[in-house]
Amino acid sequence: MSSSTPSRPPGPGATSSPADTTVDRPxxxxxxxxxxxxxxxxxxxxxxxxxxxxxxxxxxxxxxxxxxxxxxxxxxxxxxxxxxxxxxxxxxxxxxxxxxxxxxxxxGDNRPRGEGRSHVTVLGHPLSAEATAAIAARITGCGANIDRIRRLAKYPVTAVEFDVSGVATHTLRTELATEAARRGEVDVAVVASGLQRRGRRLVVMDVDSTLIQDEVIELFAAHAGCEERVAEVTEAAMRGELDFTESLHARVALLAGLEEGVVEKVRAEVRLTPGARTLVRTLKRLGYQVGIVSGGFTQVTDSLRDHLGLDFAAANTLEVVDGRFTGRVTGEIVDRAGKARLLRRFAREAGVPLSQTVAIGDGANDLDMLNTAGLGVAFNAKPLVRRAADASVNVPFLDTVLYLLGITREEVEAADTGE
Missing domain, CATH: 3.30.70.260 (ACT domain)
Incomplete structure (x- = not known):
C-alpha cells in the first residue's frame, strides 16, 4: 500500500494561519x-x-x-x-x-518508503521459486525493502516486478546482476523509479541479431559465395576483437561485383526475431517512438522501417555502380560511436530527453549506445555486453523487453487485438 498521507483542510468553521501549517498534528x-x-x-x-x-x-x-x-x-x-x-x-x-x-x-498511515526507489523486473522461463527467493534475499541483504510486487506477464516468460526502496538504484543493480549471472536461469532489470513508462519515450534497437535473427552482410555474402569468410570477421568484430570500421570495409570488399538485384532476395530472407512485431506494435500503440540503427545496410533497414512503421532508421549504404556492388560503402559510417550519436539525434528530433530513451543491442558495437540511453538492454548478448548493460534479457523473445518497461501482458494483448 502506498505511503503518502493526505493533507486535510480545516474543518467547518475553522480558521487557519501560516503558523497552522507548521504545527505537527498527532x-x-x-x-x-x-x-x-x-x-x-x-x-x-x-x-x-x-x-x-x-x-x-x-x-x-x-x-x-x-x-x-x-x-x-x-x-x-x-x-x-x-x-x-x-x-x-x-x-x-x-x-x-x-x-x-x-x-x-x-x-497513522503506512511507514514512509525509503529513499532510492527502483523497479526490479525479474524474468524466468520458467521462473523458479528458488531463483526468486535468491533475488528477494539479495534485495533485503543490501538494506533495501520490497514495498510491492505484481506480475507483469505469464507468457512467453513469467515476469514479476518489485517496487523497492531504501538503497541507490546503481547499488541494487550491481547486487542483483551479480546474483542473476551466478544463477544463469533468471534475468533481472533494475531501473530508477524516475524512468517512468508512459509519456514521450523513445526506443532504439540494433538490427542484426536483435530486431532480426540474421546478420545481413552474411546473407549478401551467401549470394557472393564468401559466407564463411565474412562470418568469421563478423564474429570477431562482435566480440570486440576487431575494429568495427576496418572489419566492415573488409567484409564489404568481398561483395564487389555482386548484382544489385540480390537485394530483393536478401530482403525476402530476413527473419524477424520472435516477438519483434509485437514489441513494435505495442510500443507504437502506447505512444512510444521507435527507431533502428545498424552497422548493416540501408538496402535492408529502409525496408524494415517501412514494413514495421518505424519512426527512425539509419545504417550504412552499399555503393552501387552500373547495377553492381563496388565493394565500398558510401556516406558516414554507422559504427559504435555512430550508433550513440544517432540515438542522440533521434532523441532530439523526437523531443525526448536521453533519460527517457531505451537502447537494445547485442554486440560490442552497441555499447556506446547502451551506455548513452536512459536504459540499456543487452538482448541475448555477448558476455562483454551483458556486463556493461543496465539490464539483460537472455530468452529468444524480443517482446520480453516490454516487461522491463512495466508494460503488462494484458496491454500487449490489447495492442495485438487493437482494443
Whole structure:
C-alpha cells in the first residue's frame, strides 16, 4: 500500500494561519481492514459501503486477485467510540459473503518508503521459486525493502516486478546482476523509479541479431559465395576483437561485383526475431517512438522501417555502380560511436530527453549506445555486453523487453487485438 498521507483542510468553521501549517498534528488512530476469499463482482463496493456507514475516511486502498482469490485491504480512520460496532459489522458482512476478515488497529498511515526507489523486473522461463527467493534475499541483504510486487506477464516468460526502496538504484543493480549471472536461469532489470513508462519515450534497437535473427552482410555474402569468410570477421568484430570500421570495409570488399538485384532476395530472407512485431506494435500503440540503427545496410533497414512503421532508421549504404556492388560503402559510417550519436539525434528530433530513451543491442558495437540511453538492454548478448548493460534479457523473445518497461501482458494483448 502506498505511503503518502493526505493533507486535510480545516474543518467547518475553522480558521487557519501560516503558523497552522507548521504545527505537527498527532497521527489519527487507523484501522487496517483486510478481507480475503473467493473473488466475485461487487466485493470492493460492498466493503466500502459497509465502512461508509461509520463516516470513516479512506487513507489507503489496495486489492490483489490471484487465481480467483481476492485480498482487499482498506486503511481507514477509526470511528472512535463506534469502532467495536464497525468491527462486528464488517465481520458480519464478510461472513455473509463467505469471506474471511481481519481488522488491525494502529496509528497513522503506512511507514514512509525509503529513499532510492527502483523497479526490479525479474524474468524466468520458467521462473523458479528458488531463483526468486535468491533475488528477494539479495534485495533485503543490501538494506533495501520490497514495498510491492505484481506480475507483469505469464507468457512467453513469467515476469514479476518489485517496487523497492531504501538503497541507490546503481547499488541494487550491481547486487542483483551479480546474483542473476551466478544463477544463469533468471534475468533481472533494475531501473530508477524516475524512468517512468508512459509519456514521450523513445526506443532504439540494433538490427542484426536483435530486431532480426540474421546478420545481413552474411546473407549478401551467401549470394557472393564468401559466407564463411565474412562470418568469421563478423564474429570477431562482435566480440570486440576487431575494429568495427576496418572489419566492415573488409567484409564489404568481398561483395564487389555482386548484382544489385540480390537485394530483393536478401530482403525476402530476413527473419524477424520472435516477438519483434509485437514489441513494435505495442510500443507504437502506447505512444512510444521507435527507431533502428545498424552497422548493416540501408538496402535492408529502409525496408524494415517501412514494413514495421518505424519512426527512425539509419545504417550504412552499399555503393552501387552500373547495377553492381563496388565493394565500398558510401556516406558516414554507422559504427559504435555512430550508433550513440544517432540515438542522440533521434532523441532530439523526437523531443525526448536521453533519460527517457531505451537502447537494445547485442554486440560490442552497441555499447556506446547502451551506455548513452536512459536504459540499456543487452538482448541475448555477448558476455562483454551483458556486463556493461543496465539490464539483460537472455530468452529468444524480443517482446520480453516490454516487461522491463512495466508494460503488462494484458496491454500487449490489447495492442495485438487493437482494443
Amino acid at each position: 497521527d489519527p488512530r487507523t484501522l487496517l481492514v483486510k478481507i480475503f476469499g473467493r473473488d466475485r463482482p461487487g466485493l470492493t463496493a460492498g466493503l466500502l459501503q459497509t465502512l461508509a456507514a461509520y463516516g470513516v475516511e479512506v487513507v489507503d486502498l489496495e486489492q490483489v486477485v490471484t487465481r480467483g482469490r481476492i485480498t482487499l485491504c482498506a486503511l481507514v480512520t477509526s470511528p472512535g467510540d463506534g469502532e467495536g460496532e464497525l468491527r462486528a459489522t464488517v465481520h458480519g458482512w464478510a461472513e455473509s459473503q463467505r469471506l474471511q476478515a481481519e481488522i488491525i488497529s494502529g496509528i
